[in-house]
Amino acid sequence: MIKDTKQLKVLILLSLFLFFILTSFTNDDDPPKSSFKFKTVVIDAGHGGKDPGAHGSYSFEKNVTLAIAKKVERLLKKDMQDVNVVMTRTTDKFVELNKRAEIANQINANLFISIHCNSSPEGTAKIAHKEKGVMLLVYGFHRKEEQIEALRENSAIYIEKDYKKNYAGYDEKDPASMIILNTFMQKYRKQSVLFGDLLNDQFKNNDDRKSRGVKEQGLLVLAHSAMPAVLIETGYINNASEEKYLNSEDGQNAIAASIVRAIKIYRKEINAR
Template sequence: MTFKHFFIFVVLLVLCTTRILAQGYELKTIVIDAGHGGRKPGASGAISTEKDVALKIALKLGAEIKSQLPQIHIIYTRTTDVDVDLYKRAEIANNAKADLFISIHCNSMPKGKSYVDGVETLVAGSHRLQEQDAAIRENADIKLEKNYKENYSGYDPADPASFIMLSLLKNTFRDKSIGFARLIQNNYVNNYKRTDRGVKEQGVLVLQRCGMPAVLAEVGFISNPTEEKYINSSKGQEEIVGCIVDAIKLYKKNIEVK
């Protein structure tokens, strides 16, 4: 599916789902996406790479959801160190008719800013073009994919105009995505006093293509030595997973209409 064809798909999707979303729905299927993978390592720290940290947390997240919410079906976009194209990650969720999409990532800053720390959760949107650093970084993987110009026809990950075009797609699932993202952030801050970098609307391609509420969780800065150790530790990963699972439970309660 090309980028242009995707717009047609979204228009039809909006027409089909607006009434359903307004009435509420049951949370049955969650897709968990471990960012990057294979020849796409993502950001790197002193002792780890983003792809490895994301995979460990994603697998622990799925296991904990199964333990606490066994009625929910969990689907992973990857369970090993493999390369999954961005459009295929969203395609997996769309084909499964998932009710929620959660992508796990690590944040990063350039050299000289290793002191920056904290958590932020991204949802699909454009917001201010000068604040698209995370989106540009996460979307850059598409240039490593085969036939990326065909699969993402009309989209340039470094072109702000692409973010403006993508912003037309965000509104269908915007409120639920933001609501879920805020629950995650609140848990990070209230439970473990993590630095709150907020919920941000950005032009992250994998989220824009998802036909359901979707978030990208930046669980910490791999470029910060202290935070890198935390997100690699069993304790840190358990706390991160706990925050997300607790958010899922409250989100489920809020959206389900009996």
């Protein structure tokens, strides 16, 4: 008989640990090949509504991400007409993090792409050598020094009315919570990293963008996505030159085109397996 929640948590962790060990000794790192019949992509415009996200001197992340997401949607419908494109939001609306992943899970999406803007600690202050460039985040084990991006994105859950219920008391400082979330996404890690690498190549080689590469972070919006998933930090909105690029038609079109090119290559590689 389980006497307290601490014992229950230990049992859950032991069960997850055994599951991880057993699956590690099989060739089940990849989902079944049938899941690679690439049919549906979910495009998630980060933040929205009462959650503005990061900001620059004149713009908010929520508006930039929505503009880019809509351009990706239009390009996909034009260039990949056999692919179903689903948006988590199409207006300035706040969508809870678990709902975003739930949308993708309910339709058995093959790929989840969350679009965001980055921001460095100094805000809009003018300093030399300000951070710039793209960064691709996939869900995975992260070291202590890598938690800053995860904490910034995950902080959105505390805006939600029922966050304790929706995330079962999620606490980024609780190792037990992180073990549960990390185990959840192990099966799709390889595909997420593959797509992240493809995006990175497109941004660097076609758009000549500086990149911080593909990093693994404990981002909650990715942890709840039961499919390969990548969060794209499209640039530093608090950097004046980056903010101008992110808000321009040319910049947004270039970002959207790189995302769609990466999706085409990803589908080809996955379907060939």
